[in-house]
Amino acid sequence: MYGGRITSEERSAISTYVGVGIAIVLIAGGLYIFFLTQKEKKETTGFDPNRPVPSDAVLKRRLTAEQYYVVRQGGTETPFQSKFWNNERTGIYVDVITGEPLFTSLDKYDGQIGMPTFSKPVSKDLLVEVPDNSHDMRRTEIRAKRSNGHLGYLFPDPKSPTGQSYSVNSAAFHFIPKEEMKNKGYEAFLPLLDKK
Numbered sequence: 001m002y003g004g005r006i007t008s009e010e011r012s013a014i015s016t017y018v019g020v021g022i023a024i025v026l027i028a029g030g031l032y033i034f035f036l037t038q039k040e041k042k043e044t045t046g047f048d049p050n051r052p053v054p055s056d057a058v059l060k061r062r063l064t065a066e067q068y069y070v071v072r073q074g075g076t077e078t079p080f081q082s083k084f085w086n087n088e089r090t091g092i093y094v095d096v097i098t099g100e101p102l103f104t105s106l107d108k109y110d111g112q113i114g115m116p117t118f119s120k121p122v123s124k125d126l127l128v129e130v131p132d133n134s135h136d137m138r139r140t141e142i143r144a145k146r147s148n149g150h151l152g153y154l155f156p157d158p159k160s161p162t163g164q165s166y167s168v169n170s171a172a173f174h175f176i177p178k179e180e181m182k183n184k185g186y187e188a189f190l191p192l193l194d195k196k
Helices: 008-044 056-062 065-073 187-193
Strands: 091-095 101-104 127-132 139-144 150-156 164-168 173-177
Touching: 056 065, 065 150, 091 187, 101 173, 101 187, 127 150
Parallel strands: none
Antiparallel strands: 091 101, 091 173, 127 139, 139 150, 150 164
């Protein structure tokens, strides 16, 4: 550069450096987004008992407003309008927070209340029963033990094979169809669907 003028060779070199710099930034950004997506997918795919329960801040981003209202604020869905109340597919119902399998389709029955109703959970050890006397009622709230997510309520029910009815909110679950369980990291839980 003599006298403040840029020669065509210098202009070409500057263009090349700028182009390479932009390409490097774009590649680095793309790799960052890819690895962030893979990390998020790993955090939400399958069930890993060693994976920590997400914080409420993470749950507010990850869950829908209705899911958060149900599992963290103790809300209840409108009967006959929830996602799984009349679902008849074979599979497992997993905690929307941790992905832990809590109920199977084999134990689901029509409780005639417009909510998913189960005769029993995968294991009673996965749930916590809490007395609830709110709204001038005496009932038993059920919560997922690991995530402390509100699921619904436990009632006596003579129509149930166990005499108990676990009435739960669809928003508290993800449903994993049997044919997708292996691909979604739930292959170890397939035997739950072979017991009847």
